Amino acid sequence: MSRTRSAPNRWPCCAASRRPSTRPASSTPESWARERPYERRARRTPRAAGPRSRWSGPLRPRLRRLPRCGGRRRLRPRPRTARHRRPRSPGRGGPGIFDKSLLDRCISCGFCLPACPTYALTGEETSSPRGRITLMRALETGQLPPDDPTLAEESSFCLGCRACETVCPAGVEYGSLLEQWRDHQWSGRNRPWIARILMLIVSRPALLRLQGLVRRHARGGPGGRPGRPAAEPATEPATAPEQPVSLMLGCVERGLYPKVSRAVRELCPEVSVPSGQGCCGALHAHNGDSVTGAAMARALGEKLPGTVLTTAGGCAAHLAHHLGRDRVRELSEYLGEAGYAPAGQVTVDGRRARATLQDSCHLRNGLGVARPPRELITAVADYVELPGADRCCGAAGTYAMLRPEDSRAVLDPKLDDIGRLDVDYVVTVNPGCLRQVQQGLRRRRSRARAIHLAEFLALAERPGRPSGGRPGPGEG
Numbered sequence: 001m002s003r004t005r006s007a008p009n010r011w012p013c014c015a016a017s018r019r020p021s022t023r024p025a026s027s028t029p030e031s032w033a034r035e036r037p038y039e040r041r042a043r044r045t046p047r048a049a050g051p052r053s054r055w056s057g058p059l060r061p062r063l064r065r066l067p068r069c070g071g072r073r074r075l076r077p078r079p080r081t082a083r084h085r086r087p088r089s090p091g092r093g094g095p096g097i098f099d100k101s102l103l104d105r106c107i108s109c110g111f112c113l114p115a116c117p118t119y120a121l122t123g124e125e126t127s128s129p130r131g132r133i134t135l136m137r138a139l140e141t142g143q144l145p146p147d148d149p150t151l152a153e154e155s156s157f158c159l160g161c162r163a164c165e166t167v168c169p170a171g172v173e174y175g176s177l178l179e180q181w182r183d184h185q186w187s188g189r190n191r192p193w194i195a196r197i198l199m200l201i202v203s204r205p206a207l208l209r210l211q212g213l214v215r216r217h218a219r220g221g222p223g224g225r226p227g228r229p230a231a232e233p234a235t236e237p238a239t240a241p242e243q244p245v246s247l248m249l250g251c252v253e254r255g256l257y258p259k260v261s262r263a264v265r266e267l268c269p270e271v272s273v274p275s276g277q278g279c280c281g282a283l284h285a286h287n288g289d290s291v292t293g294a295a296m297a298r299a300l301g302e303k304l305p306g307t308v309l310t311t312a313g314g315c316a317a318h319l320a321h322h323l324g325r326d327r328v329r330e331l332s333e334y335l336g337e338a339g340y341a342p343a344g345q346v347t348v349d350g351r352r353a354r355a356t357l358q359d360s361c362h363l364r365n366g367l368g369v370a371r372p373p374r375e376l377i378t379a380v381a382d383y384v385e386l387p388g389a390d391r392c393c394g395a396a397g398t399y400a401m402l403r404p405e406d407s408r409a410v411l412d413p414k415l416d417d418i419g420r421l422d423v424d425y426v427v428t429v430n431p432g433c434l435r436q437v438q439q440g441l442r443r444r445r446s447r448a449r450a451i452h453l454a455e456f457l458a459l460a461e462r463p464g465r466p467s468g469g470r471p472g473p474g475e476g
Helices: 029-043 117-122 129-141 149-157 174-185 193-202 205-215 251-256 258-267 290-303 313-323 331-337 361-367 371-380 404-421 431-444 453-460
Strands: 063-065 075-077 245-247 307-310 328-330 354-358 425-428 449-452
Touching: 117 404, 129 149, 129 174, 149 174, 174 290, 193 205, 205 251, 245 258, 251 258, 251 431, 258 453, 290 313, 307 313, 307 331, 313 328, 313 361, 328 331, 331 371, 331 453, 354 371, 354 404, 371 453, 404 431, 425 431, 425 453, 431 449, 449 453
Parallel strands: 245 307, 307 328, 354 425, 425 449
Antiparallel strands: 063 075
16 A cells, blocks of 8 residues: 655744745655655755844844754844843944944954953953944944943943053054943933032032142242242253243032142242132043033133143143143153252162052143153152053052052052062052052052152252162052
8 A cells, every 4th residue: 555645834933934845744764765855955045035023133043952853953042141232223322332444444453452451350351442332323323222231330330541542553542432331321410419510519619729728739830829939940941931821720620639729939040820620521521421521621721821731641631621731841841841950869778769660541642741851850869661551550640549459450550569679669641540559559559659759859959868668568
């Protein structure tokens, strides 16, 4: 009796598949052997060209294979997780958060990866400048929702040191892109509460002036405070300034380090310190309110006549961006242009001190000022170059308070290098860096002392007074 062949079966789970199964309903080992060559031949048939899959591109999720069913393997994406969300349809446009001309400059070459401190910590692409720009583009085009947790994490994890800008062949202005990103990501209640409190304090000039009354920072016009003779400078400037020079009192510096501004008056008696100064706005610009930050910079520029002299690298970069590079000078840059020559040297226990420098990220990467502070230190002490001095120390404005563990992870390798150098002083040119390095040296019980450049040079300007003995553990 001959066996009749049943009609091909279409399996219910393969209803949407491109090609139905050709196996008979009454399958036997013999029928499997007959059908297998035909199925293999059908799989080798090339597909017809069709529209590009919605899962193509850099945001394609990982796929896993399901068991063989009806002669065909089917693929489906893994379930969505916090760090890999299914992209939206490409037809939806983004909200126009970023400047498109800035965003399109990135060519994804990867030169920025070795320069990024957070990429060095994690090794993850999303924690690199290239990966973050990819996230910015996904946010701009609507492929990622604004509340995606990866966006919130990476916008906060970035230090904003701008080291990537110095190695980028396409000239990407990553600092501006980061400000635009945080303007959107940290708007309203999404801004960290610590940043909100600090921004509220520095927005009130009365509170900043109160710090000066308690901490006694420098004040008055050229030549010293009214009614008090100015300190006699050890050396006269090579050239007199063509326009008035106004010392900007930093928000953090005037409260925590008032000796810095007094040291500047000792080095540069021609500098005036106008009263009623407010904040320069850098704190706002770096914490999600760049519009207010720009307005505060312009308002401060109106209060400070002539050249604006700063002792903070971050403030210098912010003011130079809004007031113009010609109006803003950082202390080491100003002293170098004025032909400053120190009268003495810094000594420790009767010998010439050993000193190193930790760069300010925004001063070096944003304004390109790196040589002047090194030349000044070399003139008064034995300078030793710190390995990785151009890399961020982890302070990064409010970063050390918002992400203390990550901040210490960035600082720890630098503290190891300082210990191996066996230096007496670690000189900084930014109050945030000074605070960060001071706290790290105290935790390590290091004998090195963190000090601002202005105070360090003032030690050499006192020839009749010894610079001091060997610094104590973490003395600052």
